[in-house]
Amino acid sequence: MDLHEITPKSKDAIISQLKREMDKINAIVAYHYGIYPHDIRSKSRTTDEAICRQVVYYMANKYLRRKIPYTMVQVASFYGKHHATFVYSVRKIQDWFDIEYPPYIQFMRKVDNHLKKEYENDKPDRPDKKRQTERERKSTSIVPHVTA
Numbered sequence: 345m346d347l348h349e350i351t352p353k354s355k356d357a358i359i360s361q362l363k364r365e366m367d368k369i370n371a372i373v374a375y376h377y378g379i380y381p382h383d384i385r386s387k388s389r390t391t392d393e394a395i396c397r398q399v400v401y402y403m404a405n406k407y408l409r410r411k412i413p414y415t416m417v418q419v420a421s422f423y424g425k426h427h428a429t430f431v432y433s434v435r436k437i438q439d440w441f442d443i444e445y446p447p448y449i450q451f452m453r454k455v456d457n458h459l460k461k462e463y464e465n466d467k468p469d470r471p472d473k474k475r476q477t478e479r480e481r482k483s484t485s486i487v488p489h490v491t492a
Contacts, residue, residue: 362414366404366422369459373400376454385423397423399452401430402437406456407463 367381373396374381384396404419416427440448 358412358414359418362408362412362418363422365408365412366400366419368462369403369407370400372458372462373403373455376451376458387424395448398433398437399448399455401433403455403459405430405434407459411463 370384371381374384377392377396377399379392379396383393384400386393388394401419408414416430420427420430437452439445441452
């Protein structure tokens with residue numbers, strides 16, 4: 345499903361699914377960091393909560409991008425933030441993964457491994473490839489061989 349194909353009814357379903365998935369990621373991050381999930385969603389700017397919020401944004405971008413068609417504005421709005429905050433957080437945490445930033449790399453790896461286990465069995469709801477036309481599907485479909 346592409347963002348341009350979304351109807352108002354399906355948009356509500358997508359937003360509720362996104363909220364459930366974000367709450368799950370939020371809980372996993374909070375568990376591994378040792379804080380309460382509602383602390384991450386708070387407006388607090390303490391280092392612990394801010395780092396956890398950034399990790400939630402990064403993990404949501406990594407694991408939900410292929411599963412749910414959403415916009416950065418929708419994700420950031422769950423936390424009362426601007427979409428630019430979401431983009432900045434994703435880039436910052438990716439940089440930390442790239443340089444293996446010592447204070448948080450073990451925490452981020454634990455969260456990443458936990459989410460890999462959660463989402464490895466999930467098949468994406470929307471493929472990354474372009475949609476096949478009806479003609480392409482028919483030409484590539486496998487016709488079972490029937491023996492008499």
